[in-house]
Structure formats: C-alpha cells, structure tokens
Amino acid sequence: MAAPVRRETDAVAADISMPSLKSLSAVSPLTLRLVAECPVSKARACDLALPHCAVPTPVFMPVGTQGTLKGITSDQLEDLGCNICLGNTYHLGMRPGPALIEKASGLHGFMNWRRNLLTDSGGFQMVSLVELSEVTEEGVKFKSPYGGDEILLTPEKSIEIQNSLGSDIMMQLDDVVSSTVTGPRVEEAMRRSVRWLDRCMAANQNPEKQNLFAIIQGGLSLELRKACLDEMTKRDVPGFAIGGLSGGEEKDDFWKMVSLSTDHLPRHKPRYLMGVGYAVDLVVCVALGCDMFDCVFPTRTARFGSALVPWGSLQVKHKQFAKDFKPIDPDCTCPTCKRHSRAYLHALFKNDTAAMHHVTIHNISYQLTLMRSVRQSIIDGRFPDFVKTFMKKMFPSSDKYPGWAVDALRSVNITLDQH
Amino acid sequence: MKLELTRVVQGGYRVGVLREVGRAAHTSMEVPGCLLYTRCGAVPHLTHDTLRTVSPLPPVTQLTLSTVAEHREVLEEYKDGFKKFAGLHDTALYCSLHDPVTPYPAGHITNKTVSVWGSGGRIELTVARFMALQKALRPDLYQSMADGETWQGDATSRKRIRKSVDRTLAHLDECLLIHHQTPELQGAEVLGVVEGGDSLEERVRSAKETAKRPVGGFCLDGFQTGCMERSLRTRLIAAVARELPEDKPRLLQGVGRPDEVVACVEAGVTERGCALTFDLDLSPDTERAGSAPPAVLELGEEKEETWESEQSGDVLLEDQAQTMTPFEMDLKDTKYRDDLTPLVDGCGCYCCTNHQRAYLHHLLVTNELLAGVLLMIHNTAQYNSFFRALREALANDKLEFFKKRVLSRKRVGHKEAKE
Secondary structure (H helix, E strand, C coil): CCCCCCCCCHHHHHCHHHHHHHHHHHHHHEEEEEEEEECCCCEEEEEEECCCCCCCCCCECCCCCCCCCCCEEEHHHHHHCEEEEEEHHHHHCCCCHHHHHHCHHHHHHHHCCEEEEEEEECHHHHCCHHHHHHECCCCCECCCCCCCCCECCCCCHHHHHEECCCCEECCCCCCCCCEEEEEEEHHHHHHHHHHHHHHHHHHHCCCCCEEEEEEEECCCHHHHHHHHHHHCCCCCCEEEEEECCCCCCHHHHHHHHHHHHHHHCCCCEEEECCCCCHHHHHHHHHHHCCCCECHHHHHHHCCCEEEEECCCCCCCCCCCHHCCCCCCCCCCCHHHHCCCCHHHHHHHHCCCCCCHHHHHHHHHHHHHHHHHHHHHHHHHCCCHHHHHHHHHHHCCCCCCCCCCCCCCCCCCHCCCCCC | EEEEEEEEECCCCHHHHHEEECCCCEEEEEEEEEEEECCEEECCCHHHHHCCCCCCCCCCEEHHHCCCHHHHHHHHCCCCCCHHHHHHCCCCEEEECCCCCCCCCCCCCCCCCEEEEEECCCEECCCCHHHHHHHHHHHCCCEEECCHHHHCCCCCCCCHHHHHHHHHHHHHHHHHHHHHHHHHHCCCCHHHCCCCCCCHHHHHHHHHHHHHCCCEEEEECCCCCCCCHHHHHHHHHHHHHHCCCCCCCCEEECCCCCHHHHHHHHHHHCCCCEEEEEECCCHHHHHHCCCCCCEEEEECCCCCCCCCCCCCCCCCCCCCCCCCCCCECCCHHHHCCCCCCCCCCCCCCCHHCCCCHHHHHHHHHCCHHHHHHHHHHHHHHHHHHHHHHHHHHHCCCHHHHHHHHCCCCCCHHHHCCCC
C-alpha cells in the first residue's frame, strides 16, 4: 500500500500516459511524482495522481463544508480549474448523514462533483465547537447542536463515515488542541493522535480507493512535534498533514513548526498544511516545503464583499468603489472580472446575494491562479524571484514585510530585498 | 416596436410576436410571454454563468427602479446606460417603477411625487427626477410614473381611485414631454399605465384616456396577485382590454401563479383576442423574502404533475394569505429527504440534470446558498416552459385542454402525458 517511490530521474514518467498511471493507482489510490524541486528553498512542484483526476501541486483546496461550495455550482468550480475540494465529516455526518450519502453514490454523487474530494475527520470541530465536546481515549463526545443528543465520534466512526462519503483523501481523527494551549494536555493529545491513527488505519474499509492521511500534532513544542513525526512516519500512509497550527498562535512559532515538519516528512509523499489560506502564508509555506492547503478564508471573506487581489484586498462594499468602473483586478480572467465592474458589484451588494457569488468566484480564481503561478515558477527554476516579486506587489514598502515571513524565507535561503 | 399577430384562433385568442423591441430594434419576443425579473440587473442568486444554463431566456429583462434609484449619480457618471453597467448583453431592458414582488408602504404618494424604497430608505421622485433616472438608465422600454396605490386594502374610496387615475395621466403627459426632449431616450418606448383600482368606471376611463396618448404599449397596474377578487379582476381586465388598441402590447405586472396567468389570458380572450404579456416575478412563488421557502415550480409540459396544495405552517410566517400553491413542491418537507430523483422528471434544466431532490432538501435544511441558485435556475426554466406551452396551446386551439391540466388539482399520472 506504500506510494511507490519515484525519483526525478523517472522523468521518463513525463512520458507515462494517463492510462498507465491509472493502472498504477489501481494498486495505490495515490501516486506522487516530483516534477521539479527548487534548488534554493524547499519548494516543490508535483503531480498527484488521485482516483478522480490528477492534481498538480502546490494546490489550494477550496472548502465546501456541507457538500457545497457556498453559492457555487459544481460546473462553476470545475470551470475555475479546481481539481480537489473539501467536505466535512462532522457536518455531513450530522446532516444528511452517511447512510443517505452512501445511497446517493457517495459524496461525489450527492453533490455531483466529478473530481477529487478530501474530507476532514471532524477533529477540528473539537476545537471550534469546544463547548460542545468532551474528549476521552474512546473518542470525542459531541452534544449535537441540532437536537441536543450526544454523539460519540470515535476514530472508527469517523473512518466509517468517511468510507461512506467515499472521499479520495480521508483525514485521521486526531486529538486536536488549540495551538495556544500549553502543558501536559499537548503531549496527551499528540500521543493519543498516534494511537488514533493506528485505529483509523485499521478501520479503513477502502484502502484501494481511499487514501488515509496522518496528521502531525505536537503543538508548538519542538520535542513533541519531532516525537510525533518520528512515530507517524513509521506508519505506511500515503500522505501527511501538518495539523494543530493556524489557530491563533504567533506566526514566529507557526513557521518554525511547519519547517520542522517538512524537514522530517518523506520527500515522496504529499505534505498538506491544514487551515492555511492567506496568500502570504501560502507562498511562504510552499517555500518551506508544503504541497497542499485548505482554508475557508477566501470564500468566507468573499461573502462579506472582500475581494482578494495581488496587492491585498478590496472591500467592494466601501463607498470608494461606488463609481469605480474597473473590474476587481484588470489582469484577472475570472468570469466576474471579465464582465463586471467594482461599481456594479458595489451596487449589487445592496440588492442581491448574487453579489456574494461573483466575489466568491473571483476569490477562488485568485487562489487557484496564485498556486498555478507558484507551481510554474518552481518548474521554471525561478521560484525565489517569484517570491520577491510577489512580496513587492503585496506590500507597499519592504519595511511592511511581516517579520516572520522574512525570517521564514531567509531560513530557506530566500532573502527579500529590504532597505 | 411592432406587435405582429401570427395567429388568430377561433374564440378570439391571439398569439403573436412583438418585434423590433429595443433601441437597436434587434429583439423579438413571443407573446403571451414573460419578462425576466431582476434586482439591480441580476436574476436573484444568479450570475451570468448560472443564468445562461437556462435556454432560451426571455428576450426582455425587467428592472425595477427601486433597486437602482439610489445609484443615479453612479449611472450619470458612467454615461453608458444600465445594460452596459450591469453586464447585460443581448437583451432588451424594461424598467418598472415598483418591484412586483415586494409590497411597498402606503401613504407616501402626493400629487407630484411617488416614492420608491432603496437599500438606504425612501427616495421621493418627481416626474423630473423619474425621467432623470430613465435618462441615466437608458432602458428600451419603461412605464411612465404612476400612482398605483389604490390596491392597498379594500377601503379605497372612489375619490382616491379617481385621483390616482388623474395623477397617472398627468404624470404620463409630463413624462412624454420630457421623453421627447431627451436624446438618450430616443428609440425607447414608453408604456402608459392603466390604473383605476377596483372601479369599473375608473378603469375604463383610465384605459380610454391613456390610449389617446402616443405610447408604445400599456401597463396594467393594480392587478397584482392578492389585490382583488379574481372574478372582479377578470372582468376589469376584459373591460380595459376593450378600450386599448389591438396593435399595442399590454403588460400585466405582478401576476405570478400559473393558474392566474391562464385566467388573465382568458380575460382578454373571451371578450376580445388580445395578446397579453406578463411581467412575472418568480420570487413570491418561490422564495419569499425573509422566510426563504423552499418551493419549486413544477409544471412539466410532457408530464403534467400538479400537486395538491400543501400548507407548511412554519414556512409562511409572514404572509398567511399566501399558501403554497399547487404548482409548488416544498422541498423542506422531510418526505424529500431520501428522494434521489430529480426535481421534475423531464425538466432538463441544469438543476434537474445534475441534482436530486434529496440534495436540494439537504441544502435547504442546512441553509446553504446553493439552494437559492439551483431553485432559481429550475423555476426560471419551468416558467419559460409554461409560457411556451401556453403559446403552443393557444396557437393550436387547445386552451381548454391546457387549462384543465394546469388548473387540475388532481395528480395526473404519467401515462396521460402525451395526447
């Protein structure tokens, strides 16, 4: 069940046609091919072969929590070039429930999404819905917000639901603690996550079709993270996620944990950094060696009228755009920018939900385009220059560069021009 | 703009085509037909990509002044008219005064002004300001400013009704004067508005007088669903129709339910064959503001399935008078929870081709934005089909048969579909 090790010299892999890649994934539902590695930093560009289609990385995965990307149809998402998106086990497990989804041919059938799906285990909800939950060795007890009954989410139950959902990548159930928590709870959670990983692996009924990823925990402690990495990499899983970060911790601690993790994760398996989606964070974490990202931020902020652009963001609802007849980004080729102006969107926000959808489309396009550009720059061997240009566009002057980003990039030999 | 009757059928029914609509005189519209309802240029919930999955679309798009009045300054600065501003291409634009969906507060009309409600509150319009708006919008057709308030409640006095007719005529004359002095409105058509509340005498007077003016067509105001008793409405429409020239189109605003549409077609028909065009808002039948009821219009042409009327108490908190019609399915009903069939068999719209009732039910239960998008697509497609079927029935002398199927409250089996 191991993902076959492929070296770059298997660049003959470039000649492998899709059909033979498919026959390989009949053995393994995930195959990673390294397309290029940045000689300066830890960035890589890969091709991830998954059951529904190939996914070029680095990749940003939009989040469709309840079996839908808010306001966007499957066709629209496909047209934007999205190859993989997320669904959430906790939410879908509650409503409409795994039995119905299984009847509907899995989550793919239920939401009519032809490409890849990744499902989160429900672990994060332990943190976000902490009033409602209680963690024991058995699992997580949730009080359902829709009726007050108690649900026990065990590793086995989580995998059972994800098996019914039929996602291409499933996440283990992990014992998540907020990154701001300190003390023995952090170690307890980390050790338990390792035990739960084993239980999840044992519970997976569909290893030939569904990939189970481990999630590295350990909070902000170097030792604990390292211990977790040592343990989890002993397990034969097709991919690893870096979890427990992106929760409100100091960015200075955040990047160091990310970098430590990628240092100790296998080269030939994908690295998924969970919950990261701000443009600067994405670019820096690609430099630190991550391949996959997800975050609700771009789609959520869209609904508030915030459009993402290479120089930051545009609050379309603000008065200053009422008479601005340019599109959100004149260089953007998304359906929204091709047809509509900031002024029109500003007006529409006062009238109809369609305004949110226009900005959601734009923001997803922005994220996917950013990742495509990052990938191409790695393949072309100019990733460090890309980063420098990106930062220049994003910040009005170099003294505005976030300190943590400067440090993180320097740690992988990318020195930003500063005055 | 020319109304061409393609067929005069026995019993006086008429079916035809409205040609050379629009300043560029490119658009034709078959009548009886419905306009495409928008708020600030957007069909509720839909972007261009989701809208154009419905094909063909009504060739004339309707816009309400209440959703754009507050943007006058922006449009004046834009200088290119509303269609371009909103990214509406290949359509003729009709501007109505009030939103046919949303009732507006009474008591704000004066001899010289009417009010519309934008997102920031009440905007008072004199004819001069009204026309300044039209100049900035550059619609292809618009109704003149009118006093249509007499439909509020049944205690409207004769005196009040008479005033509304007088005022409306005065406004019309002033509008026409300004229209001819406004280069930006050359080629656009003005529709005179027939008022008169529930008074036969006043309705006839209004029609006669309005017909004397050089208008491109007529807007029959105050006949919205729920305004008056149905048989009264039928009589009044018939009386009005008798006074209006045959070769000009008549627009009836705010009549939504399919059975009412058929009744109004007949009203014109039994007395005189006339082609009625309908400005239909989809919202009240489908998604009422605030309580967002999950209804679906279900009128297959091939499969006439009319459901028995169902009252869902929790859905209709705001408006007890309006119950779910027999033409709607309440998808929030738990009976659809496991239903993996499309909304309407044979519908062919994007929603029915790609999704199932269970999925729509799930989206509604979880309050997901996509529900609105998919339902609007479906309902728009259904309405189009309904009008197509109505026109065919008229053209083939099958109105009685059509009526029976549309108005029947019994569930018609699939076998009776084709005759």
